[in-house]
Amino acid sequence: KLHQAVAARRQVEYQAWRRSFAPKKEGAPKPEETAEAVEAKIAELTKSIEELRQPVSVEWVIELR
Structure with a gap:
């Protein structure tokens, strides 16, 4: 999951x-190609990466008999 988000x-x-x-095209850029959309997508992916990098807490219970 983490490597997919980073990729x-x-x-x-x-x-x-x-x-x-790239040479500038005539007309408006596609909605997903605007600077704001790219920044928002990168911010969203960065947030999900940070969430995936949170340490996983595992509580070990060792029973000695």
Whole structure:
């Protein structure tokens, strides 16, 4: 789960980086290609990554007989 979220964030960042070098197209950009949409997507993925990185608490009960 964690590696999928990290990979998705890297892909979004890479696509935004590639678009920064592309010649500007006529007309409005697609809604998912706007700077605000890209930042929101990266923030959402970063939040989910941070949640997945939270340590998992495991309580061990050792019974000695």
